[in-house]
Amino acid sequence: xxxxxxxxxxxxxxxxxxxxxxxxxxxxxxxxxxxxxxxxxxxxxxxxxxxxxxxxxxxxxxxxxxxxxxxxxxxxxxxxxxxxxxxxxxxxxxxxxxxxxxxxxxxxxxxxxxxxxxxxxxxxxxxxxxx
Numbered sequence: 001x002x003x004x005x006x007x008x009x010x011x012x013x014x015x016x017x018x019x020x021x022x023x024x025x026x027x028x029x030x031x032x033x034x035x036x037x038x039x040x041x042x043x044x045x046x047x048x049x050x051x052x053x054x055x056x057x058x059x060x061x062x063x064x065x066x067x068x069x070x071x072x073x074x075x076x077x078x079x080x081x082x083x084x085x086x087x088x089x090x091x092x093x094x095x096x097x098x099x100x101x102x103x104x105x106x107x108x109x110x111x112x113x114x115x116x117x118x119x120x121x122x123x124x125x126x127x128x129x130x131x
Contacts, residue, residue: 029117033110039093040104048104048111049096051121056092059125060085092128096120099127 031042038053057063062085065071071078093105100123104111111117 028115029111029113031106031111033107036107036110038089038105038107039097040102042104042106045104047102048106048113049100049102049118049120050106050108050111051119051124053089053107055121056124056128057085057089060088060128062088088128088131089124092124095127096123 029045029048031037034042036053038051040048062081066078066081066085069077071081096102097105100118100120102118102120105120105124108119
């Protein structure tokens, strides 16, 4: 074979292998439920984590006030406390993402992966407790 053909073949094979590696990396994670992404972009992420949002929310001070005071659902006080709980949840998520290097945090089960995904439920609970 001539040098030109060998070089062309080498470039073609290199391109094929790079494409295969890129495709394999892109297939490492798949978002199943975009509505359950709490932090980050489901279209562009490299280091995801998951959590149990129900468990986190149940431990937030605002939610505990709703339960302790038996606040009527959809009353003005309920909306104020739910807003407060959502703010506490978001703040804790952002803190954990920043401190731990996660660029996406979703509900457990909202992402599937070919490798393990860290569960940050306990970290978010700790961050929420710190305020």
